[in-house]
Amino acid sequence: MATVSKVLILGGTGEAVALAQALDAAFGPALAVVTSLAGRTKAPTRPLGDIRVGGFGGVPGLTQYLRDGGIDAVIDATHPFAARITANAVAACAATGVPRLRLDRPAWTPAPGDDWRLVPDLHAAAALLPALGGRAFLTVGSSDLGPFKEVPDVRLWARMIEPPAPEDLPKACTVIQGRGPFSLADEEAFLRENRIDILVTKNSGGAAAAAKLTAARGLGLPVVMVDRPPSPPGDSVPTAEDAVEWLRPLVP
Numbered sequence: 001m002a003t004v005s006k007v008l009i010l011g012g013t014g015e016a017v018a019l020a021q022a023l024d025a026a027f028g029p030a031l032a033v034v035t036s037l038a039g040r041t042k043a044p045t046r047p048l049g050d051i052r053v054g055g056f057g058g059v060p061g062l063t064q065y066l067r068d069g070g071i072d073a074v075i076d077a078t079h080p081f082a083a084r085i086t087a088n089a090v091a092a093c094a095a096t097g098v099p100r101l102r103l104d105r106p107a108w109t110p111a112p113g114d115d116w117r118l119v120p121d122l123h124a125a126a127a128l129l130p131a132l133g134g135r136a137f138l139t140v141g142s143s144d145l146g147p148f149k150e151v152p153d154v155r156l157w158a159r160m161i162e163p164p165a166p167e168d169l170p171k172a173c174t175v176i177q178g179r180g181p182f183s184l185a186d187e188e189a190f191l192r193e194n195r196i197d198i199l200v201t202k203n204s205g206g207a208a209a210a211a212k213l214t215a216a217r218g219l220g221l222p223v224v225m226v227d228r229p230p231s232p233p234g235d236s237v238p239t240a241e242d243a244v245e246w247l248r249p250l251v252p
Contacts, residue, residue, distance in 0.1 A: 004072040004099075004250040006032040008065075010085060011047060014208060015103055016077035019240040020047035026244045027251050034069070038085075062092040073250065075243055077103040080204050081141075083229040090232045099250075102236040103243050105205040107228055108213060115222045122147040125200050125224045129154045132222050133197030137190070139212060140202060140226075145170060157194060181208040187215035202226040 007023065009016050016035060023033050033049035036056075056062040066074070076089045086102070093100040110116045117132070119125045122140065126147040129136050138148065138158040142165075145158060149170045156173040158164070163175060190196070199216045201209075203225055216223050237243050 002072065002250075003252045004031065004247060005252065006034070006070055007073045007075060007247065008069070008071045009033065009035040009047070010074065010076045010078045010089060011035040012037055012082070013077055013079055013105075014045070014206070015105055015240060017045050017047045019075060019077055019103060019243055020049050022240040022244050023247070024048045026248070031247070031251050034071075056088070059088050059091045059095070062088050063095045066092055066096045066098050071098055073247065074098055074100045075103055075247075076100065077243075080104065080107070080228050081202055086232060090234065100234060101243060101246050102231065102234060103240065104231060104236050104238060106238050107203050107205045108210065108225075111217065113217045114213070115217075115220070116225045117222055118225050118227055120227055122202075122226060125226055126151050128224055129198060129200070132224070135194065135196050136198040136200055137194070137196045137212075138200045139209070140200065143168070144202075145173070148173070154198075157196065182211055184211040184214055187212045188218065191215055191219055191221065196221065198222055198224060200224045200226075203228050 009019055020033055020035050023031055034052055035047045035049060036052045038055065056065055074089055074093055076086055078085050089100060117128060119128060122144055129151050130153055134153060135155045138156055140158065142160045142162045145164050145168045148156060151170065156170055157176060158173055159176045159178055161177065161179050163177060199212060199221055201212065201223065213223065235246065237246060
């Protein structure tokens with residue numbers, strides 16, 4: 001494998017921010033780091049190093065960027081549900097021969113006392129709600145509300161960083177804008193005060209967003225858990241420190 005002097009991080013997550021910092025600490029000026037952000041969040045946490053904002057234009061655009069930008073390696077640290085950019089990275093790296101690593105935070109697993117209802121997608125989650133209760137707390141993205149627009153007889157609360165498009169908003173839905181992490185006490189208080197009887201979330205994993213699961217367990221609430229899309233084949237690590245070690249033999 002060729003040496004690496006410039007790496008592209010596909011970012012937008014806390015792991016990507018931690019990775020940029022870890023690479024700077026490990027390699028300093030020997031490694032140029034560019035982090036790509038989709039640009040959907042108005043005030044993202046800015047990682048160390050150079051930053052690129054906006055889409056690439058699919059596989060052709062990303063392929064061209066890798067070639068024109070002199071990118072020697074790609075680390076995909078996007079959200080576990082960002083399946084499209086991950087697939088684009090797989091294809092672009094295959095086309096250019098650029099090595100690719102997936103930084104994939106571990107998924108959540110149920111603990112004793114959890115009442116999880118595993119579903120394959122958001123449509124299945126929405127279909128399940130009327131049988132479970134009448135007051136659901138959705139912790140999904142701003143573009144994920146569409147499947148819940150026609151859910152009958154269920155009052156919804158949805159928490160997200162950016163507000164949804166008006167056409168995606170279910171009628172009986174209260175939007176709470178907020179950026180985590182949220183404490184266990186805050187999550188418990190929200191669930192109690194709003195008499196929530198169902199939690200809906202995607203299995204994004206990570207410690208930063210896990211307090212809501214602990215709160216739901218303590219209150220005996222069912223959790224409708226949307227499973228992750230399958231990971232593509234190829235190298236994958238769970239932490240920024242592991243990604244540093246993957247790169248270490250390649251950085252001169």
